[in-house]
Amino acid sequence: MSNRADVPPSLQPSRAARVLTWLVLALALAYFLGPVYWLVVSSTKSNADLFSTSGLLPAANNAAANYSALMSWTQGNFWRWVANSILYSTIAGALGTLLSVSAGYGLAKFRIPGKGAMQVALLAGLLLPISLLTVPLYLVFHGVGLVNTPWAVIIPSCVSPFGVFLGRIYVESSVPDEIIEAARLDGASEARTFFTVVLRLLAPAMVTIFLFIFVATWNNFLLPLMMITSPELKPVTLGLYGMMSYFNPQYGAVLQGALLGVLPLVALFLGLQRYWRAGLASGSVK
Amino acid sequence: MTITHEGHNRARRRREARTGLAFVAPFALLFLVTFVIPIAVSIRSSFYRAKPSGGGLYGGGELVDTFVGAENYAQVLGNRLFWDGMGRVLLFGAVQIPVMIGAALALALLLDSLLVRRVTIFRLGYFLPYAIPGVVAALVWTYIYSPRMSPINQALEAVGGGIDFFAPGTILGSMANMTTWTFTGYNMLIFLAALQAIPGDLYEAARIDGASEWAVVRRIKVPLVGRAAMLAVLLSIIGTIQLFNEPTVLAAVNPWMGKAYTPMMMAYNSMTGGVSPSGAGPASAISIVMAIGAGLLAAGYAFLQRKTV
Numbered sequence: 291m292s293n294r295a296d297v298p299p300s301l302q303p304s305r306a307a308r309v310l311t312w313l314v315l316a317l318a319l320a321y322f323l324g325p326v327y328w329l330v331v332s333s334t335k336s337n338a339d340l341f342s343t344s345g346l347l348p349a350a351n352n353a354a355a356n357y358s359a360l361m362s363w364t365q366g367n368f369w370r371w372v373a374n375s376i377l378y379s380t381i382a383g384a385l386g387t388l389l390s391v392s393a394g395y396g397l398a399k400f401r402i403p404g405k406g407a408m409q410v411a412l413l414a415g416l417l418l419p420i421s422l423l424t425v426p427l428y429l430v431f432h433g434v435g436l437v438n439t440p441w442a443v444i445i446p447s448c449v450s451p452f453g454v455f456l457g458r459i460y461v462e463s464s465v466p467d468e469i470i471e472a473a474r475l476d477g478a479s480e481a482r483t484f485f486t487v488v489l490r491l492l493a494p495a496m497v498t499i500f501l502f503i504f505v506a507t508w509n510n511f512l513l514p515l516m517m518i519t520s521p522e523l524k525p526v527t528l529g530l531y532g533m534m535s536y537f538n539p540q541y542g543a544v545l546q547g548a549l550l551g552v553l554p555l556v557a558l559f560l561g562l563q564r565y566w567r568a569g570l571a572s573g574s575v576k
Numbered sequence: 577m578t579i580t581h582e583g584h585n586r587a588r589r590r591r592e593a594r595t596g597l598a599f600v601a602p603f604a605l606l607f608l609v610t611f612v613i614p615i616a617v618s619i620r621s622s623f624y625r626a627k628p629s630g631g632g633l634y635g636g637g638e639l640v641d642t643f644v645g646a647e648n649y650a651q652v653l654g655n656r657l658f659w660d661g662m663g664r665v666l667l668f669g670a671v672q673i674p675v676m677i678g679a680a681l682a683l684a685l686l687l688d689s690l691l692v693r694r695v696t697i698f699r700l701g702y703f704l705p706y707a708i709p710g711v712v713a714a715l716v717w718t719y720i721y722s723p724r725m726s727p728i729n730q731a732l733e734a735v736g737g738g739i740d741f742f743a744p745g746t747i748l749g750s751m752a753n754m755t756t757w758t759f760t761g762y763n764m765l766i767f768l769a770a771l772q773a774i775p776g777d778l779y780e781a782a783r784i785d786g787a788s789e790w791a792v793v794r795r796i797k798v799p800l801v802g803r804a805a806m807l808a809v810l811l812s813i814i815g816t817i818q819l820f821n822e823p824t825v826l827a828a829v830n831p832w833m834g835k836a837y838t839p840m841m842m843a844y845n846s847m848t849g850g851v852s853p854s855g856a857g858p859a860s861a862i863s864i865v866m867a868i869g870a871g872l873l874a875a876g877y878a879f880l881q882r883k884t885v
Contacts (some may be wrong), residue, residue, distance in 0.1 A: 303691050303789070311691040318683060319701045322761060326704065328727055329716050345720075345727025393603035400596025401589065408600065415611055417810075419870050421818035421840055422863045425847050426614030429621060429856055449610045454603060480595045509709040511821050512844065527711045534715050535828045541719060548712045559707040563700065566765065 333546035340541050352542055359543035360550075363533060367521055371529035372551060375508055378443050378525055383504035386448035387496050390503075394457025395488055399470065415451035421512050428516045442517035443525070447507040453499045460495035461488070498565045501558070508555055526551040622648050622860035625853070641857075648861035651853055657836040658862065662869070664748060665838050669816035672752040677808055680760045681801070684767035685793055699768070702761035710758060714825035717754045722829070742830050751822045759815075763808050770804040771797060806881050810874055817870040820844065839866050 303311075331348050332340060333356060339349035360368055397405060423446070431442045465488055473483040489496070514528045524532070530551055533544050559566075625648060626639040652658050683702060687695045705713065720726055721741035729738050741750040774797065782792050820840040827833040827841070835850040836842035839862060845851040847859035 303689075308691050311686055311689070315683070315686060315692060315698050318679075319698055322702050322705055322757065325713075325716055325720060325757065326708075328720060332719070332725075340725045345725065345730055389603040389606065393600045396596045396599030400592050400599070402593050402596035402600065408604070411607070411611075415607065417814060417871075417874060418611075419814050419818040419867065421820055422843075422867050422870075423611065423614055425843055425856070425859045425863050426618035426621075427610065428847065429617050429860075430609070430614050433617075445606065446610045449603070449606045451607075480598075484599070505707070509711075511709065511711040511824075512840075516844070516847070527709050530715060531711055531825065531828070534718075534825065541725065545716070545719065548715055552708050552712055555709070556704065556707045559704070560700065563703070566703075 329545055329549050333542055333549045335542045337540055337542065353546065356540065356542040356546045359540045360547050363536070363539075363543065364529060364547070365521070367524070367529065368526075368547060368550075370522060371524050371526040372554065374440075374523065375525040375527070375551075376554060378440060378447070379504045379507040381440075382444045382447035382507040383500045385444070386450050386453055386503040387500045389448060390450055390453030390457040390499050391461070391489065391492055391496060392457075392484070393454045394459075395461050395465070395484060397454070398458045398461040399465070399467070412451045412454055416455060424512050424516050427513070431517065437517055438519050438523065440523060443507070443510075443514050446513060447510065448503065450499075450503050450506070453503055456495065456499050456502070457492075460492055464495065465491050494565065497562065501562055501565055504558070505555065618860040618863060621856045622864055623857070625857040626855050644857065648853075648857045649865065651858065652861045652865050657834075657851070658839060658842060658865075661836055661839040661842055665816060665819055668748055668752055668819065669813060671749075672755055673809060673812045673816065675752075676756045676760050676812065677763060677805060679756070680763035680808070681767050681798075681805065683760070683764045684771055684801075685797060687764075687768060688771040688797070689793075690789065699765070702764055704761065705758050706762045708758070710754075710821040711825060713758050714754055714822045717750070717757070718825055718829060721750055742826070744832070747826060747830065747833070751819075751826060754822045755816075755819075759812070763812075766804055766808055767801050770801040774800050806878075810877060813873055813877060814870060817866060817873070 328345055332345065334351050334353040335343070335349050336352040336355065339352065343349040364371070396402065397408065427442075427446050428437065431437050436442050436445075469487060469491070470483060473487045474480075478486070508525070509527070511527045511531065514525050515531070518524055518528060521529075530544070530547055533539065533547060621641075623643060623645060624641045625644045627642040627644075628639055683698075686692065687698060692698075708716075720728065723729065723740070723742075726741070732738050740746060778796055779792055782796060787795070818840045819838045823833065823837045823841055827835070827837060835845040842851055843859050843862040843866065846854050846862060847856065848854075
């Protein structure tokens, strides 16, 4: 944002322009938040009220009945699905962040043979429509007997070319050579230098990479759809899709499941949003 | 002296390479397992098909991977289902991507302008849909569209109108709206970050020269976010090619959409047996043809972009 104080009065926008802009922005806000509001309201309604009352206003509170319908339909698995999503995304995010930062550090600070080829492979990985890998990944994981295990979701999710790309940019911009040299002169081993000095400097960047991988894992639907068949191993996206295809469901219950299933992610999102901006900025500028 | 120095240098180089490789190795190994090997496996498998061996005319016998040459590819390329799906995805992208990127850019420019003061609520609100997984967003929108509880149709009926969101002629638009809803805020944040990286001096110089706000937008802001916009379009093209979640959820309540509404659905359902010819071979061939198509589209776009800028 340009500094408004610096702007001469002649350039201050007119009142009409300001009101019009505000109106446009508010309409856009209604578009983006409307469905979320509708979801919250509808998750408390019975089927009859969903069909007969205004979608924008709450009706008789049926939330408790919807909740128990949600629990009985999912055979008590609903919170397990949420826990699975948290577990898969957390492990993939943590492992993926370490892998990314370590590889980014190796590429940024060391002269290594084959660096050019690695960068081409990374770029190809970055641009490949990732869903296309799902069928071949299934073939490979089926071959080694890992299908229908958490690893079939976690391992592909923690390999993030974008994470390495971000890791490398962050290492280049926030880990000075002098600090690494100083640690070496102090007699620290390479591993110790990395874990105690480099990682500490990269902490904010690691939060950003963690978020990207965490959200990508949570949002992935095709991969678990292909890999996971046991109900107790499903992540919440897969579980909700299954609920949707039930014959004549209690819609309020499905919608409540959708709401409860995204709450953890939304909380994480809003709580850590400044790290998103950092990541998006470096992703677009460099 | 020089010789030992050189020897020392070489040893140092070698040690540096070893250490660097050690840091890259864990990622490289997993990259091999989750990218390189699956691609190799799927290329091989695209030339094979499971066929019964032994048994008579009506099959029987064990399924054995048999080399079939380019047969799987010929069947994909000769399959109307595949081209219909490709056509839908291309039409979808040709309309949805410009609308989404245009809206994201417009919102970013407004938020970056002198016209508004408090932007946090808008920024967060626009970005929030990105936190909602594609499948869940598709589920919520599908219910919002559904004839019996659509709040949109409730409002339209009050004035005597109504939209059938699930009709064959409108469903692609209904789907485009889902994607636009999810990703506009994300792209807006990218543009906003790029706009805020523009040094303030540039504006000041322009204003001293008497440039209007509109001229500042057109001459400075839009050209300088060009790179970010190009990347966003490229990533959107790649995302559109693999369109799967939204059509799959919509097809759960609209069975007429079939199992091959988009090429990615076709690949998945070939693998799981919902689309014939099924199996790893045909599914791999579809995936590979799609990857090549995506590569050509992306390269074509990058080429055009370079020529026009």
